[in-house]
Amino acid sequence: MQEIKIERTTAPKPRDYDEHKLGFGDIFTDHMFVMDYYEGKGWVDARIVPYGPIPLDPAAMVLHYAQEVFEGMKAYRRADGKIQLFRPERNFARLNLSNERLCIPKVDEAFCLEALKKLVEIDADWVPSLEGTSLYIRPFIIAVDPHLGVRPANHLMLIIILSPVGAYYPEGLNPVKIYVEKNYVRAVKGGMGFTKTGGNYAASLKAQDEAHDQNYTQVLWLDGVERRYIEEVGTMNVFFKIDGEVVTPALEGSILGGITRASCIEILKSWGVPVSERRLAIDELYAAYEAGKLEEAFGSGTAAVISPIGELKWGDKIMTINNGEIGPLSQKLYDTLTGIQWGKLEDTFHWTCPID
Numbered sequence: 001m002q003e004i005k006i007e008r009t010t011a012p013k014p015r016d017y018d019e020h021k022l023g024f025g026d027i028f029t030d031h032m033f034v035m036d037y038y039e040g041k042g043w044v045d046a047r048i049v050p051y052g053p054i055p056l057d058p059a060a061m062v063l064h065y066a067q068e069v070f071e072g073m074k075a076y077r078r079a080d081g082k083i084q085l086f087r088p089e090r091n092f093a094r095l096n097l098s099n100e101r102l103c104i105p106k107v108d109e110a111f112c113l114e115a116l117k118k119l120v121e122i123d124a125d126w127v128p129s130l131e132g133t134s135l136y137i138r139p140f141i142i143a144v145d146p147h148l149g150v151r152p153a154n155h156l157m158l159i160i161i162l163s164p165v166g167a168y169y170p171e172g173l174n175p176v177k178i179y180v181e182k183n184y185v186r187a188v189k190g191g192m193g194f195t196k197t198g199g200n201y202a203a204s205l206k207a208q209d210e211a212h213d214q215n216y217t218q219v220l221w222l223d224g225v226e227r228r229y230i231e232e233v234g235t236m237n238v239f240f241k242i243d244g245e246v247v248t249p250a251l252e253g254s255i256l257g258g259i260t261r262a263s264c265i266e267i268l269k270s271w272g273v274p275v276s277e278r279r280l281a282i283d284e285l286y287a288a289y290e291a292g293k294l295e296e297a298f299g300s301g302t303a304a305v306i307s308p309i310g311e312l313k314w315g316d317k318i319m320t321i322n323n324g325e326i327g328p329l330s331q332k333l334y335d336t337l338t339g340i341q342w343g344k345l346e347d348t349f350h351w352t353c354p355i356d
């Protein structure tokens with residue numbers, strides 16, 4: 001494995017924020033991990049350096065053709081003070097899945113995990129300890145060669161930055177109102193929907209904006225061909241409990257394979273709850289609702305873990321789920337996942353990864 005050069009900051013930033021008031025993604029730690037890829041040389045110059053701006057040529061390919069992929073995960077402070085990650089090897093595996101689709105050279109997953117652990121260790125004091133807070137980890141790759149022709153890049157950078165973030169639910173789990181999107185689509189099969197790439201988010205902003213104007217938090221995406229099959233919610237995968245069975249859309253190329261999603265499925269199965277990964281049409285969901293069989297709905301993702309859905313608006317039809325309150329299964333999943341992540345419950349699945 002290549003060596004990681006370490007240059008520590010001589011001017012540590014004051015950590016004078018109130019952990020009760022931490023938001024999401026505004027504060028960054030003292031260091032970052034950087035590595036370059038050059039055609040013919042591979043990934044080289046692994047280094048941990050003081051956090052700061054990076055020089056970028058105005059012709060850098062990422063700025064013109066969106067050659068970018070990213071990941072999102074968290075480091076959690078346990079009650080005993082130790083720090084742990086949650087299934088981080090899955091994030092680096094998914095990074096390579098995204099890389100492959102965007103013609104970005106693959107990374108050494110084991111090496112990236114080692115580099116991440118080292119970085120978190122160096123900035124360990126930045127991992128907050130208040131209930132529900134964590135250190136958000138953002139690895140990303142950008143194409144930096146100055147070139148305006150469209151082609152895969154020859155020079156790229158992998159960077160990992162860290163950001164202490166606040167509790168997602170400081171006042172308890174709050175069900176969200178979701179708008180079923182009929183006009184815009186996020187991704188299609190054959191496109192990039194299964195990858196974590198900035199372009200997918202750029203494509204989603206307009207719908208998000210219009211949903212906000214109508215007082216809805218996020219949109220529920222339907223498939224891009226028939227505008228009928230449920231895909232996912234904004235930055236989350238989605239689950240429905242229908243007549244005792246938990247249903248989530250199957251991963252067929254246009255949906256992001258969430259690590260929280262995979263973990264929910266494994267936990268539900270371990271409890272003996274029937275789970276089905278399949279196509280689910282919005283009209284089927286509405287029929288289940290009308291028959292009184294739509295029992296719970298929730299989104300899943302690293303940021304919120306579980307986000308209960310209290311209301312769905314599909315055209316002029318409104319579905320109020322579980323009286324707009326969190327359902328018992330959603331609550332139990334939330335408690336179990338967060339219990340494992342913050343080290344309060346025994347990690348029977350072996351999902352956590354200690355930093356030291």
Ligand SMILES: *Cc1c(COP(=O)(O)O)cnc(C)c1O
Nearest residue numbers: 235236237256258259260301302
């Ligand atoms: C990251 C992401 C998710 C959730 O994935 P997790 O690994 O559970 O955090 C879901 N949908 C989209 C579009 C995403 O980008």
